[in-house]
């Protein structure tokens with residue numbers, strides 16, 4: 001199912017007051033035909049030239065079959081960039097039929113295990129599946145060290161496949177890791193990636209990312225409680241993908257978790273009401289939830305509507321969002 005949000009008219013809000021037929025009734029009939037033609041052309045052209053975002057995993061640490069671990073694929077022109085690599089990211093990439101060799105780089109928001117546990121799978125299976133150049137990983141302080149430890153941990157497999165058995169190309173398993181801080185961290189063929197600091201409570205450092213391409217952009221919050229810095233870096237963005245936690249649902253679905261621990265967890269994240277306030281200030285053409293805690297909460301939309309009335313989608317695994325003249329959401333078939 002597709003949902004289209006007109007990115008260039010004032011009626012971005014699906015609850016806008018003016019019916020569309022009223023908006024065109026003052027023009028001659030052929031204006032409507034031209035407008036229709038223009039819409040079809042724009043919709044048809046929203047392909048390789050646009051920014052395309054696919055939610056590979058919209059879950060959290062809790063293992064679920066319907067929401068894999070956090071991971072988002074951003075395609076901009078010919079570049080394919082991955083943000084976080086949670087549980088099942090490799091399966092989702094395979095499901096999309098994206099060749100592993102064509103995943104250009106991995107960016108990490110922070111080093112909580114739910115965001116990085118899929119790295120060895122992608123790194124080591126992407127290699128026999130065709131990657132011939134180094135596996136590039138950018139992330140906050142500690143990324144380089146973590147990747148060096150992973151190289152050590154998987155020495156047996158690397159040695160056997162590279163030197164003894166399959167004789168796979170040595171370059172394909174090399175890791176190029178880099179610790180990054182707030183600022184522009186990547187610029188290539190029209191794609192600009194800016195990392196910015198978010199507020200994940202005691203979990204420091206934690207980053208969000210803004211990806212700009214050909215006049216369009218998407219912001220990924222990573223894990224954060226409400227962050228003024230995120231609002232600053234989200235200015236003018238087309239799409240804001242934000243994490244969310246429903247504390248009431250979390251408590252009721254995890255009765256064994258003490259209320260003190262539940263409060264501590266909630267203090268690291270953003271409630272739907274708080275996210276709504278952020279969306280209302282940023283005014284993206286579309287707001288999307290991902291990293292949904294707990295994964296089966298059903299109250300996100302009503303709670304968000306207390307503070308925000310604009311375009312909003314609750315993310316699901318394999319939902320994709322094309323960002324061009326229009327913002328078009330494709331939901332995976334049920």
Ligand SMILES: [Zn+2]
Nearest residue numbers: 060112114223
């Ligand atoms: Zn997380």
Ligand SMILES: [Zn+2]
Nearest residue numbers: 112200203223
């Ligand atoms: Zn986290």
